[in-house]
Amino acid sequence: MREGRGGLTNILTAGTYLKGNLKADGGVRIDGMVEGEITVSDTLVLGKTGVVKGTIRTKDALIGGKVIGHIKSKGKVELKTGSVINGDIICKRLTIEEGATFDGFCKMSEEKPGMERKETPAAKTQEAIKSV
Secondary structure: OOOOOOOEEEEEOOOOEEEOOEEEOOEEEEOOEEEOOEEEOOEEEEOOOOEEEOOEEEOEEEEOOEEEOOEEEOOEEEEOOOOEEEOOEEOOEEEEOOOOEEEOOEEOOOOOOOOOOOOOHHHHHHHHHHOO
16 A cells, blocks of 8 residues: 555544544554544544444555545545445545445545536436336
């Protein structure tokens, strides 16, 4: 796994339990359990034994464990084999390996304030079907 530009400067080892919000400048690796909101300025690595119950906000995320909550990434999210996600993902790039479980919705781009959504031909088709 690739480490962030500053490396993994914070590590929560297996057997560690944290209830509350976690905010870190740099990269973080979690092999324990966190209940609460996580905000990381660089890369978050969730190891196979790692569990997060809450929202993750990060630049990039490499997920090998279990997340019950949402992931909001400014860059990429990688779901490794054996990972389990029960929640929504917002990111620019998403990779899901075979054997990963993802139960939620994914939004691949962030809408900026003032941006209007363009109506696509598919949306027009769905409206036409509803009117029949």
